[in-house]
Amino acid sequence: MDKFYKIVILLIVSLNASCQMKNKYEWDSYTCQPRLSVKGNENVYCVEFVRGDIITLEGIPATLPFGGSSGRWGDSGKSWTSQHGTPIGADVIYYAGYEDKFYHLKTDFPVEEMKKAVDTTYQYYDDNHEKFSGLIFGFAPQGMVVVWKEYGVIRIELGRYQAEVITDDKELEKKLFRDWSMNREEVKARDFMPNASCAQWDMYRKRYTFRVVMQNENPNLRLFQYCFTNYNGEQDIIFMPPLPATSYDNRALPQILxxxxxxxxxxxxxxxxxxxxxxxxxxxxxxxxxDKQEFEVKISKDNKKLELFLNNQPVEVDSVRIYKGSVMYKGSY
Known part of the structure; x- marks a missing residue:
């Protein structure tokens, strides 16, 4: 075969392999932080990035979104250009105005877990499947960084990581603030919180062993799914057509059930x-x-009342809402 054609074929094979890998391992990167409004700053815990590199196994460049973090804990609310490859670490420099500190997060993710993560697909009801779709980075006070794996509507914590304070930060200050309408002292005057602590978000990460049982007065009731939105930023869906109870699982406490x-x-x-x-x-x-705990959900026969109990004792909740459903399942009437 002519040498020129051999080179062309090799290039085509290489490009095809690269495209297949990119299509297979395509995901989004997101950033978030706790939501809090202080002194006119509606998002005081927002951090600003000087560098936001995500390290991939294949060596493909990947990054966090430009600018600052957004949304609320566990949920960015913003999309970003798709990234590619198997994410195995992060090299991030950011500024937390409420502490007036620059931080450096340099960490590795467990390689085997991430290789498995990008190849995992979740089925969460009927024939709906979700593959690995993103990494969410959450920035809390004192350099606390939590990373979640995203599979569509499902969020699973990858781990908690610790960023280190950068003490010699004058060059970083120049680089970050050169295009800002406020200087560092003005940001500090508006946002500084001397007692900012990550304790609340570490508390959210505590895990307990519990299950959820549905008690109902209507023999015709068919339960199709539980969806957990947890205080630690995780979200999980348990699809369970005939079963009134989940298995006992070790998980963070639910914020919304x-x-x-x-x-x-x-x-x-x-x-x-x-x-x-x-x-x-x-x-x-x-x-x-x-220790095993049990939540009980009780639904009245007329479907107008929903109550929550823990180990047979009523639990005070913020609110309960019941809507007319619109989702059809395979086991629907």
Whole structure:
């Protein structure tokens, strides 16, 4: 074969392999932080990035979004250009105005876990499947950084990491503030919080062993799913057509518990229970991580009342909402 054609074929094979890998391992990067409004700053915990590199196994460049973090804990609310490859670490420099500090996060992710993560697909109801779709970086006070793996609507914590304070930061200050309308002293005057602490977000990460059981007065009730939105930023869906109870799992405490059920072909519902942070953490504070606890959800026969119990004791919640459901399942009436 002519040498020129051999080179062309090799280039085509290489390009095809690169395209296949990019298509297979395509995901988004996101950043977030706790949501808090202070002295006119509606997002005081927002951090600003000087560098935001994500390290990939294949050596493909990947980055965090430009600018600052957004959204709320565990949820950015902003999209960004798709990234490619298997993410195995991060090299990030950022500025936390509320502490007036520059931080450097240089960390590795567990390689085997990330190789498995990009090849994992979740089925969360009927025939809906979600592949690995993103990494979310959350920035809390005192250099605390939490990273979550995203699979569509499912979020799973990868780990908690510690960024280190950069003491010699004058060049970083020049680089970051050269195009700002405020200088460093003005940002500090507006945002500085001398007692900022990561304790609250570390508390959110505590895990307990519990299950959820549904008790109902209507023999026609069919339960289709539980959706957990947890205080630690994780979100999980348990699809369970005939079963009234989940298995005992070690997980963070739920902030919102959502469920879908039917009692006839014309009676389809979605219910949301919004838990009270102070109440639920007080109830769990003396429980050991391995001790088994049980949440009970009780639905009235007319589908108008939804109550939450913990180990047979009623739990005060912030609110309960019941909507007419619209999702059809394979097991629907």
């Amino acid at each position: 959502e469920m879908d059920w039917e009692t006839s072909g014309r009676e389809r519902f979605r219910g949301n229970i919004f838990l009270n942070e102070k109440v639920i953490f007080e109830k769990f504070k003396n429980f050991k991580a391995e």
